[in-house]
Amino acid sequence: MISASVGTIGTMVKKAVIPAAGLGTRMLPAAKAVPKEMLPIVDRPTIQYVVDECASTGVNDILLVTSKDKRALEDHFDRHRELEQRLASGGKQALLDSVNELMSRVRIHAVRQQEQRGLGDAVLCAREHVGNEPFLCLLGDAVFSGEPRPAQQLVDVHHELGGSVIGLEEVPLEKVSRYGVIAGKEIRPGVWKIQSLVEKPRPEDAPSRLVIAARYVLSPGVFDCLERTRPGVGGEIQLTDALRTLLETEPVHGVVLGAKRHDIGNPADWLKTNLVFAKARPEVWALLEATVRGLLTRAADVDVVRSPDIL
Numbered sequence: 001m002i003s004a005s006v007g008t009i010g011t012m013v014k015k016a017v018i019p020a021a022g023l024g025t026r027m028l029p030a031a032k033a034v035p036k037e038m039l040p041i042v043d044r045p046t047i048q049y050v051v052d053e054c055a056s057t058g059v060n061d062i063l064l065v066t067s068k069d070k071r072a073l074e075d076h077f078d079r080h081r082e083l084e085q086r087l088a089s090g091g092k093q094a095l096l097d098s099v100n101e102l103m104s105r106v107r108i109h110a111v112r113q114q115e116q117r118g119l120g121d122a123v124l125c126a127r128e129h130v131g132n133e134p135f136l137c138l139l140g141d142a143v144f145s146g147e148p149r150p151a152q153q154l155v156d157v158h159h160e161l162g163g164s165v166i167g168l169e170e171v172p173l174e175k176v177s178r179y180g181v182i183a184g185k186e187i188r189p190g191v192w193k194i195q196s197l198v199e200k201p202r203p204e205d206a207p208s209r210l211v212i213a214a215r216y217v218l219s220p221g222v223f224d225c226l227e228r229t230r231p232g233v234g235g236e237i238q239l240t241d242a243l244r245t246l247l248e249t250e251p252v253h254g255v256v257l258g259a260k261r262h263d264i265g266n267p268a269d270w271l272k273t274n275l276v277f278a279k280a281r282p283e284v285w286a287l288l289e290a291t292v293r294g295l296l297t298r299a300a301d302v303d304v305v306r307s308p309d310i311l
Contacts, residue, residue: 009162013134013155013217014061016054019122020047020140021067021113026266035070037140039264042277042284044098046264047073049143055105057151059136063129064110065122077108118236123218124226132220134158142214144259145276150215153255157191158217163251164243166194167215169261176206180240182254183207190256194247199240210254212240213261222246 024036031039037047047064054062066073076099084100087093109129113122123137136151144150150167158165168182177200184194198207225242232238246252262273275292278284 009160011134011162013057013059013136013158015130015133016059016062016136016138016151017065017123017126017130018047018050018054018062018138018140019065019113019119020070020073021065021116021122022141023067023116024141024265027264027270030267035066035072036264037070038072038076039270041143041264041270041274042281045076046143047076047140048099048102050138050140051077051106051108052102053138053144053149053151054136055102056149057136057155059151059155060106062106062108063126064108064140065113065125066110067113067116074108074110077103077106079103116236117231118234118238120226120229120237120239120242123239124223124237127223130220130223134164134217134219137216137218139214141265142261142263143273143277144257144261145280146259148258150213150257150259153257154215154217157253157255161191161251161253163253164219164222164246165217166243166252166254167213168192168210168254168256169213170209170256171211173203173206173209176201176203176209176211179211181206181208182210182212184254187253192254192256194252194254196247197240197244199238210256213257214263215257219246219250221250 020035020037024031027036027039038045040046041049051062064073084093084096087095111125111129113125115121126135136154138151154165154167166182171179179200181198181201182192182194183196183198184192186192192210196207198205222242225245226237226239228245229237229242232241243252262269262276264270264273278288
């Protein structure tokens with residue numbers, strides 16, 4: 001974590017919140033009994049990558065916002081003595097090294113979102129735990145590849161400029177209607193002072209092609225804004241609406257993230273993400289490359305079971 005020094009503005013970021021209470025309907029039936037955040041990317045669940053991103057900044061106090069059917073998220077970061085002993089007796093304890101090493105660096109807490117009332121409500125559930133401090137907020141169904149890691153970028157900009165900082169990604173104009181979009185002024189390459197936020201605009205109405213990219217540093221002032229935010233479509237409280245209110249009282253900046261975002265919210269994106277992360281690990285890719293190349297070059301000869309629901 002960055003140390004405070006003369007000339008810095010933002011206070012230290014010590015805590016992180018990971019909203020992970022959603023139903024994951026786009027990943028059904030796979031997510032019926034297994035939280036989508038527990039679906040594996042290569043050999044570890046998605047949520048482990050997100051927690052590791054927090055830990056890489058030095059933030060070690062992490063709150064998971066879950067729901068009644070997502071106890072598996074908490075269990076993953078708890079010790080399983082019987083399993084550990086069995087693996088140790090067979091000389092296979094290295095299979096749990098990645099999660100055990102991560103657990104040694106973080107403290108995991110959990111709170112339940114009692115009703116599915118949107119991302120804004122999930123963040124509001126963290127108020128008591130966070131208190132009057134800025135905090136990282138990382139969506140549990142998005143991971144990133146490449147450097148610098150998004151959480152570190154956001155913490156660095158917060159430390160310099162203070163206030164809330166939103167991770168940004170530039171997307172093609174035809175995709176802006178899927179996201180919250182910013183308008184603002186670029187104060188230096190890749191860093192923006194945000195003037196307004198528009199939730200899922202039509203391409204012709206979008207103020208830019210810079211969209212909110214699943215990562216935030218939020219000031220505690222966001223909680224009062226969330227309490228005043230009225231539910232929108234589907235009875236959900238939108239975090240973007242609260243941030244628009246926050247803009248009226250304090251600065252909000254955005255930083256274009258250097259890493260590439262990968263979502264796991266639908267089957268095709270989840271499969272793509274697995275391939276990207278497998279390619280980055282030579283020992284894994286060596287086992288897959290021939291199969292992948294064979295599918296590409298002999299597609300006409302491969303029997304593919306197609307599901308009309310997802311293809």
